[in-house]
Amino acid sequence: MSLPPYASPVEKVWFWVFRIFCGLILLFLIAPVLVIVPLSFSSGSFLTYPLPGFSLRWYEAIFTSSAWMGALKNSLIVAPLATLLAMIFGTLAAVGLNRAEFPGKGLIVALLISPMVVPLVIVAVGMYFFFAQVGLLNSYTGLVLAHTVLGVPFVVITVNATLQGFDFNQVRAGASLGANPMRVFFTIVLPQIVPGVVSGGLFAFATSFDEVVVALFIASPTERTLPIQMFSGIRENISPAIAAMATILILISTLLLVTMELLRRRSERLKGGAGV
């Protein structure tokens, strides 16, 4: 969009008002990130500007704190496992959904997507009751299963999207050449849907890595994850240590974003057309 040379003065004013308005919205979107990163390098213990000085003491504080490091460790146990399970279950299901028509498919699709729709607190309460009865409350297993549930719809949706252009005749061809189904899957199907699987996995990872509601209900101090530690930190005492951890998390999300963007470009190139 650019201003045509024949624009009237009103249009010119409107053009600039519009641009400034959009600039302010973008500033609003990015402001929290811009504000919290410098604070993490503050040498003082209050979260106010101007910064009294530059220091890495808050990074030192979290890297030497057993609470923060324990929480990080727990998140690094739970999130990858949940992601892996979600990728396996979700990919198989998406392939199945695209393989053939079968009765009740609409209902199944609704079921597979539903964890994205149901309010988190309801999932949390339901799992809290249920896990308590079956002995999974306060366990890593419970947390991994819960986060798998929350992450799996993303994998189903993204893999499904990549399968839209997939020709299942290739599978038949592979089978007719004598490959067993495992081999067909790993050598024919998987390589073509990898971008979908990976980006679904990234979504699932981000979901688990940032999930606090369900974890608050079903995890005990032993399984305390990073988001729970952040939550109680924000509630208790917003110190620059929170800002330091936030900066690390922003770094991680930037990595996720970049990976996602690269994947998107790659699949766009492969499709050979412009997509979203």
Added chain:
Amino acid sequence: MTQQRFPLSRISRGIALGGLVSLGLAVSASAQALTVISFGGASGDAMQNAYYGPFTEETGIRLTPGDYNGELSRIRAMVETGNVSWDLVEMESPELVRGCFEGLFEPIDWQRLGLGSVLIDAAFDECGVGTFVWSTVLAYNADALDSAPTSWADFWDVEQFPGTRGLRRGAKYTLEFALMADGVAADEVYEVLRTDEGVDRAFAKLDEIKSHIQWWEAGAQPPQWLVSGDVAMTSAYNGRIAAAQEEGSNLEIVWNESIYDLDYWAIVAGSEHVDEAYAFIEFASQPENQAAYSSEIPYGPVHPEAIAQLDETQARRMPTYEENMIGALAIDTGFWVDHGEELEQRFSAWAAR
């Protein structure tokens, strides 16, 4: 399409296998340590230094600390479903009595503890061993106020002492403070509160300053808000205020009309680490350890020898110091056991409006 066919199969299978194995490991590793749940914050830090660390060092028993906000619900869920993963919890007295009645805690075997009867009387409970005396006080930022408030009536006086107020988001303490602000003498507070009119009176008094109140939930919030200027005065736990004073902020405590209570150690019924829990309680009840705790945060020890070990400046900041007890009020455990849930319910409906 050939160029993107990389040898995924072996890698993915390897990852899948590794994942399942580590899932199994993670499950079996869910620690066999003593889980101790406290209120966290500054008090939790003091416990870490005075109790947790030294205890593990001395006994070799591993310990997983955690914190919570004092509610019984998680313990109930664990006991009622038979999946107990907390071993030892720090409890306030009304919840201790209520939980004890419901069978949520192991009754304390005082013989086994081997403490004799040295602790102060209030420390002995059917299901709990008292560990320190703490107090909910009126605190203010002396830099922000022209004159010093001396009572809850002053707290309610937003004309003379302008500014936002902080109060704990809950009925306990809040209703007592409201009645004292309304002119009820400290020793008659619970008598009045036991009547329906008394409760209505407390809520009516709260209505007067509702728009000036910013509610806190975690004990660390009041000192932060005082320091940052968000509130002019607030109710607060005395130990948290002392921690902020040490960091150099000009906060003051009004001991008059404060409410004190004991915190107890209680063993969750069905805990698999009862022996370790007893060992911990015994360790945490030794005078030198109690003194170490109280020198980190000014909550009064329950072991008389520990009290004697404190110097005058430390003792002065405790709720148990004689001058500080003047005009102070002990919490009526029985009242809150009986009426706690119904009043908390009514409070939450009131606050939400």
Added chain:
Amino acid sequence: MSPAKPGGNLKAQLRRAERLRKLKAIGLVAPLALFLIVVFVVPIGNMLWRSVDNTELDSVMPLTAEGLRHWDGSGLPDEATLAAFAAELRDSRQGGGLGRISRRLNYEDSRYRSLLMNTLRGLPTVDAVGPDTDWVATLTEIDPAWGETETWLGIQRTAPTTTDRYLLASLDLQRGTDGEIARVAERDRLYLSVFQRTLVIAGGVTLICLALGFPLAYLLATLPAKTSNMLMILVLLPFWTSLLVRTAAWIILLQSNGLVNQSLIFSGLIDSPLQLVFNRIGVFFAMVHILLPFMVLPLYSVMKGISPSYQRAAVSLGAHPFAAFWQVYVPQTISGVAAGTILVFIMALGYYITPALVGGPADQMVSYYVAYYTNTTNNWGMAAALGSLLLVVTLLLYLVYHRLVNRKQLIRS
């Protein structure tokens, strides 16, 4: 199907192959479907059930419950029931049973907890009772309340295994002693206003998101690809950033000595800091920030597909540019607007963490009370009832969303 009629044998073979394909497809979907049924559907069904569950007395004191169900409600229950009651009360401390029934009975009348507590303490030892113990006298001696019909009627009300009290209570209704449904006392009314507040906050957030998201998406869709990709990062980075990080940042920005207040005071617009956090303003700031990308992205993808030529044609035919925009461009974006609006609204309805951290007590939404009843008071019936209502509203909205956004966009059917 091919018009040429194939031989019967081939047809059967084809059918078999087709069936095999179907079975394979179902076999691939089944693991996830079963997994979700066990770990997701069953727990939620279990929770829905708890909104009418009334089995506390029945499971802790089965004989008492059975006896009271047969009692006609006049005088006192028979000796056998009283004896069963005393025996079951004595054993009820095991496994937290006493807590469950005293909590349940306290919803009927708050006297029951202390009544049960005192009675348990006063009960004669097991050795001291026999078949000829007079239970009316024994219990009445411990507490005269046991001699009142009203006390037993209250317990009788908890004897049936299902109840509608929680669902009624979440609509600020209750049953009187005569069984008539009536509104609860003025001072206890809460949930209708909480539902209303939830809708107001979710609606407000959605409208603000639309007002901000529409122009932004329009800008991004009409800028040259290179610039718009750069600006898109500003939308996507917050989108990928932890919700807790963003919430913490807003508290830091909005607190009384935060950057926003500092700059307002510095610029001379205000003298003393404004209260921007721990109230409704803070909730709106943080929620709009978190949900805005969910509005921008669907709008952007729809706008990207709209050809500018129609609008240009309208202008060249003499339409005022604003009119052309409003009458030609905007109608083409309707599907994106609908998708974004409902998506944001559905997500906002279930919000818990953000209002809990940046709101005050009067800004909490339904989810907060679901969590409150579960985590603070163990009133699982209330938690389940409020949760069920929230779930119903959300699913209804989702159905609408589903209709509007063609399912084919999501999953090829």
